[in-house]
Amino acid sequence: MSRKSPPSMVWRSIGQRLTLLLALIAAVLAVLSWWMVSSFAREAAERTQDNILVASATTIAEALRSEQGVIRLELPYSAFAMLGAIGEDRVFYRVAADGTVLTGYDDLIPPTLPQSPSDVVVSTLEFRGDPVRMVTVRRTVLAGQQPVPVMVSVAQTRAGVAEIGLGLSRTAGLLSVAFFALAVGLSAFAARSSLQPLNSFAQAVTRRGPSDLRPLRRRVPDELEPLQSSLNRLMERLGQSIRRSEEFIAEAAHRVRTPLATVRAQAELALHTVEKDSEREMLRRVIRAVDESSRSASQLLDHATVSFRADALAQERVDLGELAARVTASLRPTAEMKDISIRLDTAEDALVRGDAILLESALRNVLDNSVKYSPEETEIMVSLTRDEATWRLMVRDYGRGFSGEPLPELTGRFRRGRNVEKIVGSGLGLTIAEEVLQAHAGRLELSTPEDGAGACVALILPAA
Amino acid sequence: MRRVDLTRSLSAAIAYVLASLPLGAFEIEDRRQYPGTGPDMVRVISTADLDVFEPFLLRLQQEQPEIGIDYYVASSTEVHNAIRSGAAFDIAISSAMDLQFQLANDGYAQLYQSDVTDALPAWARWRDQVFAFTAEPAVAVISRARFEGLERPQTRQELIALLRAHPDIFDASVGTYDIRVSGLGYLFATQEARNSDTFWRLSELMGQQRAALYCCSAQMIDDVASGRLVMAYNVLGSYAVERIARDDRLEILELEDYSTVMLRTAFIPRTATQSEGAALFLDRLLREGLRQTPDAWVLPPLGAADQPESSTYGPIRLGPALLVYLDRLNREAFLSAWSDAMVQ
Ligand SMILES: Nc1ncnc2c1ncn2[C@@H]1O[C@H](COP(=O)(O)OP(=O)(O)OP(=O)(O)O)[C@@H](O)[C@H]1O
Ligand SMILES: [Mg+2]
Numbered sequence: 001m002s003r004k005s006p007p008s009m010v011w012r013s014i015g016q017r018l019t020l021l022l023a024l025i026a027a028v029l030a031v032l033s034w035w036m037v038s039s040f041a042r043e044a045a046e047r048t049q050d051n052i053l054v055a056s057a058t059t060i061a062e063a064l065r066s067e068q069g070v071i072r073l074e075l076p077y078s079a080f081a082m083l084g085a086i087g088e089d090r091v092f093y094r095v096a097a098d099g100t101v102l103t104g105y106d107d108l109i110p111p112t113l114p115q116s117p118s119d120v121v122v123s124t125l126e127f128r129g130d131p132v133r134m135v136t137v138r139r140t141v142l143a144g145q146q147p148v149p150v151m152v153s154v155a156q157t158r159a160g161v162a163e164i165g166l167g168l169s170r171t172a173g174l175l176s177v178a179f180f181a182l183a184v185g186l187s188a189f190a191a192r193s194s195l196q197p198l199n200s201f202a203q204a205v206t207r208r209g210p211s212d213l214r215p216l217r218r219r220v221p222d223e224l225e226p227l228q229s230s231l232n233r234l235m236e237r238l239g240q241s242i243r244r245s246e247e248f249i250a251e252a253a254h255r256v257r258t259p260l261a262t263v264r265a266q267a268e269l270a271l272h273t274v275e276k277d278s279e280r281e282m283l284r285r286v287i288r289a290v291d292e293s294s295r296s297a298s299q300l301l302d303h304a305t306v307s308f309r310a311d312a313l314a315q316e317r318v319d320l321g322e323l324a325a326r327v328t329a330s331l332r333p334t335a336e337m338k339d340i341s342i343r344l345d346t347a348e349d350a351l352v353r354g355d356a357i358l359l360e361s362a363l364r365n366v367l368d369n370s371v372k373y374s375p376e377e378t379e380i381m382v383s384l385t386r387d388e389a390t391w392r393l394m395v396r397d398y399g400r401g402f403s404g405e406p407l408p409e410l411t412g413r414f415r416r417g418r419n420v421e422k423i424v425g426s427g428l429g430l431t432i433a434e435e436v437l438q439a440h441a442g443r444l445e446l447s448t449p450e451d452g453a454g455a456c457v458a459l460i461l462p463a464a
Numbered sequence: 465m466r467r468v469d470l471t472r473s474l475s476a477a478i479a480y481v482l483a484s485l486p487l488g489a490f491e492i493e494d495r496r497q498y499p500g501t502g503p504d505m506v507r508v509i510s511t512a513d514l515d516v517f518e519p520f521l522l523r524l525q526q527e528q529p530e531i532g533i534d535y536y537v538a539s540s541t542e543v544h545n546a547i548r549s550g551a552a553f554d555i556a557i558s559s560a561m562d563l564q565f566q567l568a569n570d571g572y573a574q575l576y577q578s579d580v581t582d583a584l585p586a587w588a589r590w591r592d593q594v595f596a597f598t599a600e601p602a603v604a605v606i607s608r609a610r611f612e613g614l615e616r617p618q619t620r621q622e623l624i625a626l627l628r629a630h631p632d633i634f635d636a637s638v639g640t641y642d643i644r645v646s647g648l649g650y651l652f653a654t655q656e657a658r659n660s661d662t663f664w665r666l667s668e669l670m671g672q673q674r675a676a677l678y679c680c681s682a683q684m685i686d687d688v689a690s691g692r693l694v695m696a697y698n699v700l701g702s703y704a705v706e707r708i709a710r711d712d713r714l715e716i717l718e719l720e721d722y723s724t725v726m727l728r729t730a731f732i733p734r735t736a737t738q739s740e741g742a743a744l745f746l747d748r749l750l751r752e753g754l755r756q757t758p759d760a761w762v763l764p765p766l767g768a769a770d771q772p773e774s775s776t777y778g779p780i781r782l783g784p785a786l787l788v789y790l791d792r793l794n795r796e797a798f799l800s801a802w803s804d805a806m807v808q
Contacts, residue, residue: 072793072797073793074793074794074797075788075791075793075794076788077658077785077788079788080783080784080785080786080787080788081781081783081784081785083783083784083785084781084783084784084785088590088591088783089591089784090568090569090570090571090591091569091784091787092569093787102793103791103792103793103794104791128570128571129571130571159591
């Protein structure tokens with residue numbers, strides 16, 4: 001066969017599929033039970049008719065007697081009255097002794113005759129245009145000295161039986177339909193509730209933060225256990241490979257930085273030895289390029305540190321006031337070279353939870369920017385205020401300010417503003433700061449102060 | 465007698481007789497044609513006398529002028545014979561419900577169903593083939609004059625005592641059906657014998673007192689009216705009521721212990737040719753059976769059977785048990801027992 005089989009039906013939803021399959025099973029069961037109940041009912045009705053016919057024939061047979069050698073029979077009224085019980089059916093009978101018909105319908109001939117007195121022959125045959133059920137019993141009557149077998153046959157049409165059967169079958173049909181409807185409802189419910197763990201599992205995965213690669217430790221049904229563990233293995237491998245590449249970047253940055261320092265020192269030396277202006281200018285460009293590269297390398301290293309430490313964030317108590325004082329102190333020498341004064345306005349007990357090294361790195365980058373992008377003889381204000389459940393560590397300078405571009409974009413990787421002129425930088429400073437704050441469930445807020453002078457950057461952290 | 469256009473009715477009658485004389489061997493007592501405006505004639509064979517049935521026929525024709533009716537009157541045995549021999553009738557009406565039942569049971573009746581048949585109580589129809597349209601009790605009618613001074617018996621027990629006590633009055637002066645001749649009489653007798661043992665004692669007593677035997681209710685009532693009989697036992701209540709209404713020499717003897725209620729039945733024979741006309745006729749007839757005004761016609765509606773005083777047993781059941789006394793052996797046995805009691 002060259003023809004390809006059509007693509008197997010794709011199910012949009014397991015729930016629908018489950019419901020449909022269960023409903024299909026319910027339908028099959030409903031039809032089956034309807035059929036069974038119907039045939040049982042018909043059989044029961046038929047058996048009832050048979051029993052009545054046997055009772056009727058037996059009652060007639062009991063009424064047989066012999067008088068002076070002649071067989072006499074007075075048909076008992078009850079034998080016929082009982083035949084009206086099943087329904088309005090035509091009734092036929094025949095009593096024959098030794099082949100001669102005593103009374104009844106001559107042409108109602110039983111197909112087989114009972115062989116012994118306890119024998120009852122039940123048969124179905126066509127009589128006067130209708131199918132009839134016929135019962136024949138046998139009784140031996142003494143006619144004179146001679147025992148004579150007398151056959152009593154009673155037959156009845158089957159309309160009543162059919163009607164009873166039909167009525168019950170209709171009832172059973174209605175019940176089956178109701179049963180089916182109930183089963184469909186229940187299967188929809190069953191499908192939904194058995195898919196519930198899957199849904200909540202999916203939600204748990206979706207709810208996770210973008211860099212949260214911790215293994216899932218949920219209690220899941222056995223069927224979902226393989227999914228959870230393979231998902232965990234996948235995340236573990238992913239985490240490992242991210243860590244490896246970060247380690248690789250850090251390693252690379254580190255390896256680049258040392259030779260760069262050597263190159264810079266040599267270039268510096270050469271700058272003092274050459275005389276030609278053009279050569280001096282060339283060497284200055286080399287030094288600048290080396291500065292840029294080394295700045296990039298150290299920022300890359302910092303960034304890698306942030307990614308690495310943020311994975312398993314330390315939860316130590318950090319006093320933001322002390323931290324601000326430390327960072328300010330470390331940057332003060334650089335600032336003083338430009339005659340920039342840094343004013344520090346801290347608060348007591350500004351406690352947050354997190355990694356002190358990372359938070360320091362974030363503040364250092366922000367403060368570094370202010371120093372870098374401010375002209376000489378200006379002021380930088382570092383203030384710490386409490387804002388309900390958060391601490392706001394704000395750095396404000398009176399420099400050139402942000403240059404009009406959308407502020408959120410400045411936190412992008414390697415993104416530098418248009419206002420940087422010749423100032424050395426890599427464009428990773430704000431990226432690092434923002435990632436640190438995000439790892440601490442805080443945020444970085446860039447703004448231009450209302451008076452329009454300088455820039456304002458706030459580090460907002462939840463209070464411990 | 466109705467005034468009809470002579471030539472038309474004559475030619476219709478001739479054409480009709482030539483075209484479709486009902487076949488079969490049976491005796492008719494009376495026959496009258498009621499041509500309608502249409503060409504078709506519904507042939508009815510019935511045990512009911514024209515006196516009784518004509519008002520209904522005229523009413524029917526008034527409502528449905530196109531329907532023509534050819535009405536034959538025959539005894540219940542002859543109605544039975546006619547249908548059994550395959551005579552082409554469109555409606556068979558008889559007071560002998562056992563014979564009617566037997567015909568239907570043996571397949572001589574057609575199925576028929578309509579709103580009217582559905583409205584009948586279940587006991588008044590069988591298999592959508594045989595339908596009852598009257599419920600008529602058997603009653604005793606007495607001559608006021610000859611009953612003068614006698615206390616009215618309330619039960620059959622008391623009636624027996626009365627007969628015993630006054631052989632001078634009752635000798636040869638009690639009339640009842642000759643059940644060897646009358647199908648209805650046989651039905652009344654067998655049902656009564658089944659219900660109560662007083663039947664045989666009463667029969668024996670009537671036999672001793674040389675009761676007169678009759679074929680028909682009408683003649684029995686005539687003889688009570690004339691004073692030839694003191695009492696007629698088991699006559700059709702409907703006939704008696706109708707006669708008493710215009711003859712105050714008669715009186716119905718209320719026997720309260722029980723009464724036998726017969727259903728007058730009709731069916732459409734298998735040999736019917738005018739199925740539409742037959743359906744129309746039957747529906748109209750059954751509506752008479754369901755009417756709320758019993759006095760509108762001599763034949764009482766089915767509702768009369770529901771009235772408490774009419775019967776302790778309810779009407780005779782339309783069912784296979786009716787076959788019992790039609791059985792040849794049973795009939796022979798019953799008739800011989802009856803003859804032994806009656807004809808002494
Ligand atoms: N205080 C500030 N005043 C004016 N512009 C600023 C200030 N801070 C940041 N910027 C702008 O935002 C950009 C991004 O800052 P970011 O710290 O990320 O990079 P960078 O300072 O250029 O490089 P580096 O990685 O060396 O810090 C800067 O290039 C600058 O244009
Ligand atoms: Mg920077």
